[in-house]
Amino acid sequence: xxxxxxxxxxxxxxxxxxxxxxxxxxxxxxxxxxxxxxxxxxxxxxxxxxxxxxxxxxxxxxxxxxxxxxxxxxxxxxxxxxxxxxxxxxxxxxxxxxxxxxxxxxxxxxxxxxxxxxxxxxxxxxxxxxxxxxxxxxxxxxxxxxxxxxxxxxxxxxxxxxxxxxxxxxxxxxxxxxxxxxxxxxxxxxxxxxxxxxxxxxxxxxxxxxxxxxxxxxxxxxxxxxxxxxxxxxxxxxxxxxxxxxxxxxxxxxxxxxxxxxxxxxxxxxxxxxxxxxxxxxxxxxxxxxxxxxxxxxxxxxxxxxxxxxxx
Amino acid sequence: xxxxxxxxxxxxxxxxxxxxxxxxxxxxxxxxxxxxxxxxxxxxxxxxxxxxxxxxxxxxxxxxxxxxxxxxxxxxxxxxxxxxxxxxxxxxxxxxxxxxxxxxxxxxxxxxxxxxxxxxxxxxxxxxxxxxxxxxxxxxxxxxxxxxxxxxxxxxxxxxxxxxxxxxxxxxxxxxxxxxxxxxxxxxxxxxxxxxxxxxxxxxxxxxxxxxxxxxxxxxxxxxxxxxxxxxxxxxxxxxxxxxxxxxxxxxxxxxxxxxxxxxxxxxxxxxxxxxxxxxxxxxxxxxxxxxxxxxxxxxxxxxxxxxxxxxxxxxxxxxxxxxxxxxxxxxxxxxxxxxxxxxxxxxxxxxxxxxxxxxxxxxxxxxxxxxxxxxxxxxxxxxxxxxxxxxxxxxxxxxxxxxxxxxxxxxxxxxxxxxxxxxxxxxxxxxxxxxxxxxxxxxxxxxxxxxxxxxxxxxxxxxxxxxxxxxxxxxxxxxxxxxxxxxxxxxxxxxxxxxxxxxxxxxxxxxxxxxxxxxxxxxxxxxxxxxxxxxxxxxxxxxx
Numbered sequence: 001x002x003x004x005x006x007x008x009x010x011x012x013x014x015x016x017x018x019x020x021x022x023x024x025x026x027x028x029x030x031x032x033x034x035x036x037x038x039x040x041x042x043x044x045x046x047x048x049x050x051x052x053x054x055x056x057x058x059x060x061x062x063x064x065x066x067x068x069x070x071x072x073x074x075x076x077x078x079x080x081x082x083x084x085x086x087x088x089x090x091x092x093x094x095x096x097x098x099x100x101x102x103x104x105x106x107x108x109x110x111x112x113x114x115x116x117x118x119x120x121x122x123x124x125x126x127x128x129x130x131x132x133x134x135x136x137x138x139x140x141x142x143x144x145x146x147x148x149x150x151x152x153x154x155x156x157x158x159x160x161x162x163x164x165x166x167x168x169x170x171x172x173x174x175x176x177x178x179x180x181x182x183x184x185x186x187x188x189x190x191x192x193x194x195x196x197x198x199x200x201x202x203x204x205x206x207x208x209x210x211x212x213x214x215x216x217x218x219x220x221x222x223x224x225x226x227x228x229x230x231x232x233x234x235x236x237x238x239x240x241x242x243x244x245x246x247x248x249x250x251x252x253x254x255x256x257x258x259x260x261x262x263x264x265x266x267x268x269x270x271x272x273x274x275x276x277x278x279x280x281x282x283x284x285x286x287x288x289x290x291x292x293x294x295x296x297x298x299x300x301x302x303x304x305x306x307x308x309x310x311x312x
Numbered sequence: 313x314x315x316x317x318x319x320x321x322x323x324x325x326x327x328x329x330x331x332x333x334x335x336x337x338x339x340x341x342x343x344x345x346x347x348x349x350x351x352x353x354x355x356x357x358x359x360x361x362x363x364x365x366x367x368x369x370x371x372x373x374x375x376x377x378x379x380x381x382x383x384x385x386x387x388x389x390x391x392x393x394x395x396x397x398x399x400x401x402x403x404x405x406x407x408x409x410x411x412x413x414x415x416x417x418x419x420x421x422x423x424x425x426x427x428x429x430x431x432x433x434x435x436x437x438x439x440x441x442x443x444x445x446x447x448x449x450x451x452x453x454x455x456x457x458x459x460x461x462x463x464x465x466x467x468x469x470x471x472x473x474x475x476x477x478x479x480x481x482x483x484x485x486x487x488x489x490x491x492x493x494x495x496x497x498x499x500x501x502x503x504x505x506x507x508x509x510x511x512x513x514x515x516x517x518x519x520x521x522x523x524x525x526x527x528x529x530x531x532x533x534x535x536x537x538x539x540x541x542x543x544x545x546x547x548x549x550x551x552x553x554x555x556x557x558x559x560x561x562x563x564x565x566x567x568x569x570x571x572x573x574x575x576x577x578x579x580x581x582x583x584x585x586x587x588x589x590x591x592x593x594x595x596x597x598x599x600x601x602x603x604x605x606x607x608x609x610x611x612x613x614x615x616x617x618x619x620x621x622x623x624x625x626x627x628x629x630x631x632x633x634x635x636x637x638x639x640x641x642x643x644x645x646x647x648x649x650x651x652x653x654x655x656x657x658x659x660x661x662x663x664x665x666x667x668x669x670x671x672x673x674x675x676x677x678x679x680x681x682x683x684x685x686x687x688x689x690x691x692x693x694x695x696x697x698x699x700x701x702x703x704x705x706x707x708x709x710x711x712x713x714x715x716x717x718x719x720x721x722x723x724x725x726x727x728x729x730x731x732x733x734x735x736x737x738x739x740x741x742x743x744x745x746x747x748x749x750x751x752x753x754x755x756x757x758x759x760x761x762x763x764x765x766x767x768x769x770x771x772x773x774x775x776x777x778x779x780x781x782x783x784x785x786x787x788x789x790x791x792x793x794x795x796x797x798x799x800x801x802x803x804x805x806x807x808x809x810x811x812x813x814x815x816x817x818x819x820x821x822x823x824x825x826x827x828x829x830x831x832x833x834x835x836x837x838x839x840x841x842x843x844x845x846x847x848x849x850x851x852x853x854x855x856x857x
Contacts, residue, residue: 016843252462258461275365277457 008197010052015074017136018067020098022089024089026074027067027097033061033106036113036136036299039098040066042145044214045120046180046282048198051286056284057292060301061106064175067097069120071210073201087229090309098134113137113299118256118281119214121145122233129236137302138240139295140264140271141248142256146234147227155254157184159213168214172212178202185281187252194285237267244302245271248291251282272298318504319389321536325519326353332520335536336566337381344566347382352535354373357387360393362463366446368421370395373484374388375414375438377403378448379548379619380531382416387423388532392637395407396421400485403428404549405494407435408703413486413494413720414438415710421441423459423562426451432705484653484707485529487630488602496735497631505634508533510663514626515570515599516635522594524562524569526551527601529633530572552576556584560592566596574602579609585616601634603625604657604742606767607648610640620824627659627742631716631726632702635668636740637659645737652766654817658741669725672732673746678727681720687733692758694746695732698725731758745797750779752789752822757788761842764789766812767832771798771806774840776832777823778848780855788822789851790814791829803828827854 018025020181028048038058039050048066055064068075070093098128112134116124120145128135131148157180159267160167182195184189219226245268249261272295323441328349343810368374375393376398378384382452391398399419401410409539414437421444422432433437433455440684445456482499488494511533517523519538525531534541540564546554554577563571571592573581578600585592595617605625607785614623623640638647638660662668669692671678671705673686678685687693696718704724706712731743744759762777779786790810794803807826814820829850833843 252459271366273361274367275462277366277453277459277462294367 002184006200008049008200009191009193010056011197013052013055016248018097020093020096022093023070023076023079024174025070025097027065027068027091029063029101029105030055030056030065033063035061035063036111036303037063038113038299039094039124040064040115041072041094041117041124042066042069042118043121044069044072045181045202045211046118046198047201049073049200050282050284051115053288054115054295055208057289057296058186058299061296062113065097065101067094068189068201069093069123069210072083072173077167077207077209084229085227085252087126087226088121090123091130094124095131096206099132110134111136113139115139115141115295116143116145117141118143121153125230125237125240126233129233132239132243135240135243135306137299138243138245139248139298140245140268141177141247141249141283144252144256144260144263145230145237146263146267147230148220149259151211152257152259155220158218158255162218162220168212168216169299171215172208173205175199175202175205175208175211177211177215178208181281184254186285187278188286189279190285204239204269204271234267241268241270244305246295246298247271247273248283248294249273250279250281251275252279253281255258256280272293313337318385318508318532318536319392320388321505321508321538321857322349322385323356325538329416329519329538332529332538332802333540333542335382335385335543335685337543342545344542347569348432348637352382352385352389356389356393356805357388358463359390359459362459362593363387363390363394363396363423363446365462365736366421366444366457366459368394368396368444372396372420372421373399373403373417374401374421374423374444375417375442376418377422377428378403379425380525380528383448384528385532391423397481398483399485399496400440401494402486403431404487404551405488407431407437409494411437413496414441417484417496418708419650420444422456423448424456428454435479440706463549475573481705481707485630487702488640495709495712496707497703498705499703503701504701505536506665508536509627510665510701511599511636512537512818513644514634514663515597517570517597519635521569522566523572524559524568525572526554526559526577527572527574530599530601539570540566542568552580554580556581559585560590563595569594570597570599571595571599572842575600575605575609578605578613582609582612582616586612590616595621597628598623601628602622604659605643605649607644608767610643614640614644624658627740629702629728630703630849632666632697632699632728634663634701635666635697635699635728636662638739642739648702648768650735651742652768652813654765655735656741656758656760657764658735659732659740659742661739662697663699666697666703667723668695668697668727668740671696671727673731675704678718679714681718681725685718690733690735692731692743695728695730695740695742696725697728698723702726722782725811733762733781745844748778750777750786752779753785754822755819757822762788762790762814762823763842765817766792766810769806769809769813771795771802772810772840774832774834776842776844776847778827778844778851778854780848787825787855787856789825789827791821791827791847791851793829793832827851835847 015026047068050064102109114128122145125145161171162167182198276287333346334349334352335347336344362446374396377786399417418441422442425444425448447456447458456826483499484496486494521539523534523539524542626634627636628634636659670687672693716727731746733741743761748759752755768776774797775792777790781787814823834848835841
């Protein structure tokens with residue numbers, strides 16, 4: 001059964017559901033039907049709640065589609081295994097949802113703008129690079145989709161869970177990772193209700209199996225499961241080089257730091273770059289209005305080329 | 313865009329002569345780094361990329377507090393390229409004045425060195441409006457986002473902004489505040505370049521000349537004119553305390569042919585050179601600006617310059633710079649005689665591009681130009697100027713704009729607030745601030761006319777004329793600061809000499825009261841303009857008591 005949560009601050013959206021063989025998926029579909037679609041993909045351990053400010057800012061002019069990843073948010077807890085195949089299955093799930101929307105809910109087949117953050121970077125961009133014809137624009141926030149840069153050191157909190165099964169179990173038991181993100185992921189003070197909202201889908205222990213698994217699945221070195229996938233992803237990014245790209249980056253992120261940012265700037269030299277020096281990992285909680293304004297400006301400026309891509 | 317002039321000028325120079333040195337700037341421990349025009353242009357790319365990533369957008373106001381040097385030039389150019397509006401405030405102003413200035417202009421970005429950010433945080437500058445604190449150079453991150461980090465390590469060039477045809481002013485420069493609260497003069501397209509061109513024309517310096525400037529605006533102008541500017545190793549917040557030994561050393565070391573400085577710096581420099589019997593051999597041109605150059609200072613300075621050197625004194629204001637220029641032959645000859653006769657200070661002949669006219673003194677705003685405003689030739693009135701380098705408005709201050717600007721067809725005439733007159737040879741004489749004139753029962757006395765007379769008396773260091781009592785029946789009081797070594801009888805002699813001189817001049821004969829002041833209140837910037845309002849309060853108390 002999907003997780004249920006009560007009323008959440010700044011989340012005045014209609015929940016929608018989509019079922020397939022692997023379970024029930026929760027997603028938002030806000031904004032006019034005929035508007036250009038924007039697909040926002042969340043990371044770990046956030047959920048569609050993370051994009052709330054952006055959805056509110058965009059939904060007048062854009063159709064905002066915001067799914068919760070399998071096993072996370074309000075989606076059902078039948079998560080894929082954390083194998084290379086499972087990773088592929090996650091990317092396919094995105095395609096399944098998009099197909100579902102185009103067939104059943106008048107969404108266009110092309111002209112999609114994809115917004116990725118954290119773990120959705122690898123997954124979302126894998127989908128995007130394999131379905132490049134669907135994609136009109138890309139917006140990248142604090143994530144990675146290529147091998148970690150040389151000399152990158154994993155944040156100690158993450159490293160602990162990543163390296164030790166015991167630490168992972170303790171974190172799982174007490175929901176430490178999700179709790180930690182709501183503290184360490186922002187530079188401003190997160191209001192109590194907002195923190196509660198972030199944690200709401202993960203209140204029960206059985207609801208949060210995916211979180212630590214995601215952390216433990218971070219490939220760090222050659223031989224790790226998924227390391228090859230990151231390499232492939234890095235190569236696949238070239239398929240997206242002709243897409244208008246906006247890089248929004250919170251610079252106070254201990255994990256996705258300047259080295260990672262540098263990697264993005266080198267791999268996507270055409271990207272428009274917007275840096276938020278005082279924002280943390282959850283940049284939409286630190287500087288919601290700035291990010292929203294920048295995204296709106298980017299979407300407006302690239303509207304012509306996106307329309308062209310959609311038509312061709 | 314006004315700043316575009318600087319940007320395009322430097323870009324053009326970088327194309328023509330990429331390896332020419334644009335600036336020598338101190339990097340500590342007596343060493344200097346040479347920055348070529350090519351490097352300066354790279355600086356534009358560097359900062360434009362960083363500023364764009366930080367969220368600087370066209371039309372955004374960005375307060376700039378960076379000491380003169382390659383960084384200042386580069387950030388100015390980069391802001392212009394992005395279509396943002398640089399706001400220049402002299403950080404040497406009183407902190408409260410800076411705060412109110414920032415509260416009025418409401419800049420969203422604050423670009424400064426670490427020290428400026430510390431001041432911003434401690435003194436509450438721009439609190440509530442500044443949402444982009446950006447750090448130039450090194451410093452802790454809580455002060456502001458380091459632009460160095462924002463640029464990253466990849467060598468991607470910045471965006472090539474196209475900010476043409478926007479309504480926003482190209483640049484906002486605050487007046488120095490030595491003549492009242494600082495006001496934001498907004499510069500139109502072409503204003504700045506016209507000022508640079510006029511300054512270049514006035515100084516007559518070919519590109520490639522090595523020049524040194526203690527005046528920040530001239531540092532920028534020099535880079536736009538193709539000069540090799542030496543950035544002196546001094547504290548630009550306190551130009552009056554610049555070390556003359558360092559300046560003299562820099563002049564000789566870099567073969568500086570042109571020096572731009574305020575009178576107070578020149579005075580210290582000449583005193584140092586006289587004391588150590590040093591000759592500033594390479595110097596050919598000295599341009600004094602910021603305050604009027606006293607003939608005594610000019611004399612002392614000429615003694616330590618080579619024979620063929622020229623000394624120019626330049627008159628102008630933030631709103632219109634430069635207006636007129638006076639060479640040292642005039643300054644030490646005719647002009648000094650005129651000063652002795654109570655004519656005020658000669659500021660020279662207006663530059664060809666400027667239309668300088670004298671209008672009758674009026675208190676309220678004047679909307680439209682009319683020839684009936686003009687005074688009879690030779691009479692004292694308010695100095696007005698119209699020219700390509702004249703700012704047309706105060707940014708966001710319609711009231712002050714109305715008080716200081718007159719519309720004349722397509723042109724905007726700026727009222728200087730200075731009283732002055734033209735003599736038969738077409739030279740402009742400065743007579744003091746209009747608002748500070750003393751209105752006695754027997755007519756008006758202009759401060760500079762009396763002060764210039766008294767300043768020629770041996771033993772008088774500086775002086776200020778103020779009025780006490782209600783306007784119309786004011787009592788003129790001359791407040792005198794004597795040379796420090798003066799005692800009893802000598803002091804009395806200085807006073808009797810002064811009064812005797814005054815009695816010999818009909819329009820100054822009304823001055824009969826002299827007070828000794830231990831140290832006259834002066835402006836921080838130039839350390840030479842007398843703060844008359846403060847002095848008037850002091851004099852009134854002294855007379856009553």
